[in-house]
Amino acid sequence: MIEQRQTKNSFLIVGLVLAACASSASAQYPTPENRPARAAESELNAEESVVTSTVAPNSAVEAALFYLFGGTLLVSALGVCVTKSVVRMATWLFGALGAAAVLYFLMGAAFLGAIQLIVYAGGTLILIVFGVMLTSKSPWVRFDCPRIEMWAAGGVVGVLFVALTTLLIGTQWPTLSAAAHPATIAEFGKELLTTYLVPFEVGSVLLLVVMIGAAHLARQEN
Amino acid sequence: MAPEEICIILKQEFGDAVADTVLSARRPYAVIAIDRWRDVAAFLRDDGRMRFNMLQCITSLDLVKENKLAAVYDLFSVPVVGVGPCAVLRHHFAVRVEVDRDNPHLPTVSHIWPAADWHEREAFDLMGIVFDGHSDLTRILCPDDWVGHPLRKDYEFPLEYHGIPANTEHEINSPRH
Amino acid sequence: MSIGLLHYLILSAGVLCCGLFVMMTKRNAIGILIGIELVLNSVNINFIAFDRYRAGGGMDGQIAALFVIVLAAAEAAVAVAICMNLYKNINTIDVDRGDALHG
């Protein structure tokens, strides 16, 4: 009974995701030709950055680093999948988050990389491990999943991955040189407080609400 | 209050329950019968003339000649600020309760004086006096699986405990000194 | 060889699938939370990759990723609080046991 429902849920989720992915991937990605106004700007930026950028690594190194940390990310993500102990899962997740942060650095988003480390690895992950400690009966909590369900989920996810990859490879992506704009924090902050002011404020209010709500939920009697 | 007066009051109140009073000794005490001991204890603690609010010690005795075990309760009256006018008595007194050596059962007084809790456990552990009504009468100094009550005069020390040899001098041919 | 957008997208698809798998197979509420974090990370990789490899200025992708991180932190806080509440009520964080509405 439970298994059935679970499997059904899995299929439901996968179906939704598939549909969403398919619809977004088949859409025409805006190419530079579609947005002439911005294109000129970007070329200008690109030209400038060739001269000023000191971080632009050479492409072989970038490839090496990408494969190294992309591999780490994937291995860690798979580790999360196959591990049963929650704390070990969290440790694998740490690997994934760290590798993702390195990839952000690699893509020139240094600020996001640092934020990823400080918020995810330093905050969220500790919160998760803390949650495990507070809610575990024995040191090694394991909730086993029926084998059938594992296979079903694995199959579904495999199909999804193949489908996504096919779609991704099939789509014509614009190829822009690696030397894009290096994002400085000043620009970042300016954007955040001008164009994205409303989401920024909403986000901060949300955080406040979450803080109060989480405290209330955890403290609640009964 | 002198021990003599205490004995007189006890005799007035409890009559035959006071089996004996030993006043000539270096440390005077009264011998109380087992069946009235709890009442006497409550009286000693609560009566305005007594106010023995502190149970200092329970000494267990092995009276081999009389084939009896005994517990001696040493009581003090300690002034406590704010516990009535009678709380300034500064006397002390001892009470002895004797039990049959073969079937040593005594009523507990740990509800009257919480201090008796551990003393009774100790008397049980080392002398084998069973305190009826004690909430947790387990061994306190010896291990839980210890056999016998070491302070009895006929106690024989075991030669081995869980494979650990005792009396090693005799068992092992090692040079002494 | 040069690394392009496609590489990052495929990587993120892989991470997404792992995250979904975790969400589907784990019964532990916190395990599911970990799956969600993986999915959100794959989304972030997409955002930043698009931000980097697309034409045009601005940093919309990065800012979207920042908001995702913020929301993920908020969501994790609430989720852990819910787990603890669940644990208090039914003494386990097995999600299948939390099906009754009396909590």
Added chain:
Amino acid sequence: MTQLSVPWRPRAKQQHGPMAALVAGFAKALYATFAPLVRAFPGPLLIGAIVTVIVGVWANYLVFEFVDTALVAADTNVVAETGLFGGLLAITEVRAGLIAAGVPGAGTLCYLLYPLQYGLVRDVIGAGGLLGFISVIPLYVIWWERKVAGRIQSRTGPMRVGGWHGWSQSMADGIKLICKEDLCPADADRPLFKLAPYLAFVPAILAFFALPFGTYWVFREVDVALVFILAMLGIEVLGVILAGWASNNKWSVYGAMREACQMVSYEIPMGMALLIPIMAVGTLSLTELGDTQSGGWTSWIVFRNPFTFVAAIAYYIASLANCKRAPFDLPESESELVAGFHTEYSGFRWSLFFFGEYAAMFVVSGLCVILFFGAWYSPLPMSLAESWGLGDSLIARAIKGLLFAGPLWFVGKCVFLLYVQIWIRWTLPRIRIDQVLYACIQVLLPLMMVVLMGHTLYELFVPTHGLVWSIFNIILSLIGAVAVLGMIFIATYGFWNRVGLVGSLGVETLPGS
């Protein structure tokens, strides 16, 4: 001799691994070589070693700088194009550059300098130097802590190993720890148990890679250095938590829980305190933050306005909590939790925790120095140096480095803050967990919010170059000066008026004599 029949099984003799044997042998040889020397000439050797290190590091820096100059002279775009593998200059060009600069021995020097134009080579050299520094720092901070603690407690501290005031005690301890058995409890989560010390150790090391020691003395100049270092300090906690969890020991779990509570809550006031200098200067880059404080000690951010002054103190308190130092050493409080999260650890893994902790102590002190206490600048203003007209010769730069600015000043200030940490640890009792959280959430956090608001308003509305500014600046500077001098005075007073060591009241007459 007869065999005692005991109920327990005698344990097999422990076998050392080959690595441990190698390290131990190496250390023994090292010790056998140097110990007699040190015993013979303790003072000159120590001073000589310090001078050698300083001169060596500086020489290294000068060489790098020289290569850069040469490269830039050859081609202005060279630095930009020099990737990890891409060197641009041929040997002949380097030699030509050297000859043009008038350096003697250009013929051989060019072969030495040629590899230095490769980014990878420079990174390897820099990382090697940095790692060397990082591994020496904890050793000597531990040694120094023991000496200071000894002095505070009217003892002498380590006196034997190495000869002069036990200078190699920490190394001996390290070797001992490496050679010790690496125990893992039977019911522990083995992989996590073994992984956790590295998770606590590596981030602390990584933090150094973004920490500038001087204007150009930084391994990687990143504009998010501050956030990066904070992130590394935050990740260190994860190792501690995992260690506590994986040990499968209740005391360890307590330690881990306390660590989690304490860290997560103290990161907030710490971050807010760090925001204040960032707001004042307007950058996240530590190098830029440091370079704004070159105008003598009155230009240090701590004396910028009353709010930065409070923020500096708040940061220092929060940083104590962040690196588990007394009075916030709850995660490992030995009188309550045996040893907290590292109860089950022994040997090398145990020492990794301590390496991490002492490295983190240095990092937080470094942040404090950079953000509030004038970074690598001495209390004398740089303008004074310029008014002296020293020029740019080597000697002039040496004078500047010693008197005005340089890594020496940075390390010196860090060491002073470390000393204060040690001082606090050996003086104060430990706080209880509820008081720790109370102090954070109900005292430090609101205080920092007020300070943040106040600082913002101050920066917006109070003129930075007017009477008010000068008055505040002077008052705060005086307070700071009095505080520092007072600390120095108290320390000196305590040192001179120290009570004799244990057992001074000697017994003259024994019974029967």
Added chain:
Amino acid sequence: MSEIALETRPDPLAGTDKSEQGDVRTEEMLVNMGPQHPATHGVLRIVLRTDGELVLEAVPHIGYLHRCAEKIGENLAPYQYIPYTDRMDYLAGMNNNQAFAIAIERLAGVEVPLRAQYIRVMFAELNRIASHLVAFGTYGLDMGAFTPFLYAFREREMILDLFESACGARLTYSYITIGGVTDDLPDRFLEVLDEFMDYFEPKIDEYNQLLSFNQIFVKRTADVGVISAEDAVRWALTGPVLRASGVNWDLRKSTPYEIYDRFDFDIPIGLPGGSEGVPRAVVVGDSWNRHIVKVWEMRQSCRIIRQAMEQMPEGPHIAAKTKNLKLPDDEIYIEIENPRGQLGFYVRGDGTQIPSRVKVRGPSFCNISVLNHIGSGCLLADIPAIVGSIDIVMGECDR
């Protein structure tokens, strides 16, 4: 037999506020604190039932250092038993020797020379200082302050030097013996002692500055493990623990033994917060008061020692006949004021040289029995604070 209506054991949660119970609720956990634990002062084992950092129940288990002291006493002549007494409370060997000596003297009717009594009192008070110094230092250690410990031990070393000069031993003295003391005071002893007193008395203020009035220390100990006066008496707590609860009860004053009635000294008792020299947060009977009463007692001991030094008479240091005493067929129970509380010796003779029963009433034994009563509902970090302030010595607790 269980028809007797007994007072039920206190509900572990009864003392805590309802709001605390509703706080973040985690798994209840049984934790073994000891017998090998740095804060349990030896081999005390406390089984804690905890909910997170909150201690619901703290059950002390003792007996790990049981050495059959009472059984040994039934097999040895009293003068042979003296060395066993100072191994019970090894931090206050002199006081233990004194207690047993007094018990035997009263039982066998031995007259102690006056000089011997002065020497005994002097040494007992010195040992009280030494013992309180250890208590002070280790309490600082329990609170995470390491330095006061070494200061206290530095001063204790000096006292031990004095002891060594008098009897050759530094820990287990067997100096006070039946009928007097084993040796007369060595040459220049009183001068050196005077020098020490001059040095030591100002140090007490230094300790207070360093530890007792330290804000963190006060916050850690004030209002922690409060024992009311009634509870203290009901549980037969004695010594500084009893006095910290506000009960003015010291055997040296209330039933003076030896020559304590010849000295002028005060009995420090626990004071409420806000009194002179007491921090505001303090409550009568809390850990801080238990700590400070010991510090104040050191000062009173100094007064007694100074008076004893002034009044020190000449004469023999030991009674004529002290060995081969025939113990009458009678019994005696005496108590003296040990640094930790009232140390009682029950000795029963049967006409031979060897007593038929020796019973020791250890103050630590009684004092630690209250732990569960006050330790439930506090925080984990308060357990060392409470145990440390009760100041137990397991050697005497387990005997």
